[in-house]
Amino acid sequence: MENISGKYLFLKEGIFYFNRRVPKDLRPHYSSAKISYSLRTRSRAIALARANSASVKLDEYWYHLRSQDAELPGKHLLRHGLSRPASTNSKVVTPDVLTLSEGVLTYVRLKGHGRPKTFERAAHRSCGYVIDVCGDKPLSDYTKADANAFRDALVKRGLTGSSVTRIFGTVRAVFNFAAAEQGLDITSPFSNVYYDRNAGVSERLSIPVEDIRRVQGKCRELDDEMRKWTCRGLMPLL
Template identity: 25%
Template sequence: MSVVVLKAGGMTITIRNVVRRKSGVFHWRMRVPKGLRGNHGGKSHLDFSLKTKDSQEAAPRASKLTAEHEALWASLRSPEVVSGTYTPQQVRDAAKAQLIALGLQPGGGREGSDGWWTVLDSFEREHGHAFQEARHHDGDGAERRFLTPVNRETERLYRDGEAPKEVTLTDARATYFRLHKEGAEGRFQRDTNLPVDAFMALAGDRPLPSYTRDQANAYRDEMSARGNKSGTVRRRLRVLSAIFNMAKREHSLTMVNPFEGMIIARDGADATPRLPFTLGELRTLMAACRKADDDRRHILSIQLDTGARLSEIVGLRREDVFLSDAVPHIIIRDHRDLGRRVKTAVSNRRVPLVGEALWGATRAMAEAAKAQGHGEWLFPRYASDGEVKGNHASGALNKWMRTLPGVEGTTHSFRHAMRDRMREAGIPEDIRDAIDGHGTKSVGERYGSGHSLKLLRDHMVKVVISPDGTP
């Protein structure tokens, strides 16, 4: 995109970034680097009339605009900007403050103004004698080598006016919390902040379009180097990808999500197999839990004969336990206003209490009735209004189980063991899913009130383990 200014013999002189409109007036037109379009209102190209039909007059005006914008864009890619110690938003804020201090307003120089002399004089005062000499004696714009990123942005801001506010990663996270169905919950915010804060520590808090795949890859590699398993790395990358996608959609950003479709070396190969407890291990656990007869062992006993997730049991409230009904049972459900949520929609369910689960729930309710000042939570050691500490419970219970001879699994092994026990007993898959809240409902299963508690109980008693360890 250039215009011929002069042809003489074999020599041709052209000027870059100039187009001639049908009216004959020359315009300066230049492509904005993709990562810097937020500084120009999202525009992919800048286009200014040079207000002349004379190519000889258009040439110096276009050259000046080209030089100014190349300098500005170079400043916004300078080491202090790229390193995150001096962000583009800080540059813009400082430039705006400089204009206001001079009694000028953004955009005030669009049509030509004596204010340009005020701007240049302020640069001269800032940079001193060397700038003054270069400006008045060296010529050819020599003084521009002294300009800081703030100085160059001051020029741009005075000429072009303010562009829309850039959406940073902090802004995107706030949007994510505001719009996500679980965004107000403390646990969800903690799980989200962990990868976001770690990535910002590595790459800075920047406008979203400025992040690159290299930075995303660097974060992935750092997580792996710290010993995180690939499953953990994958979960954290998914959080960041979801934040970028929501911000892209909600803020109408033109950008590529740097976390989309990321590859993790040996993804899943380092996962630790979750083996079910054997009948021998379950028998050992049954005896040890009954002997200890405290809140922690009550949790494990309920898990043993329901196959429920640990967090589902830890988060029970007294109002969720029905011991005097025709079929004693628990209700696993959300209490979102109290900080308790279940994993998926199908995790909300009623589960009959049989065997060790009935014993554990009965003892837990008796102990909860004696407790003072702990509200309605069944296991106040690990649950209170606003927080259910499933991870704390997991660490303590797994540590205790490792002290038992011949027991090698974790709390999640109860879930796998229950699934195997039901399968071996010939319990139909839809019943198994209804009991452990697993899988997804088919269209037909979404109608009606589901399986009756009696039907579920009649199947569950098939897998109750007798004291000698046999079903």
């Protein structure tokens, strides 16, 4: 056996093999401590491409396994891998319908590439609020009554209308994307929910012209470096 470039690649009798150890925290999910199999090629370039593809798929799958095993503190945070509760309404739901927590994972996995950490945190936090109030149910089980209860809970927390709007926007985006990915022909109950969008929002007033001119006068008195650049026309005064 000859190790070559590429952490998960080795050569045996002219054939390239893929070999990667299973992380210790994921060993209970496997019957072996490593994954090893033939890549069925003698071409190094092809082997590297296939090994890279396999490694990416494993990283993706292991991410989901860790998400399912994670115990996240705080009720407002999602706990991935929660068993699905029995449906509380009369609709019959197929077992493969995504729950909201699974919908968040799908949303973040497919739309989170290249996005800042705040993108993922907002999705988890906003949908975590829904789960706190309404439970982690299959998407097709959520009703307008759930959406209204969610709204009431946010208002009770003392959030401003703009904050409620932002949270509802995130929940709608996750719900609609996850439903579309699974081909569900359902309308999001989190759309068209009424609340006072101006609640707690104060109007931001402009700075009075008198105050601006007073500051400009102080700048003229100091005659500092910024003032010199301003006098050259790079930053015109009012």
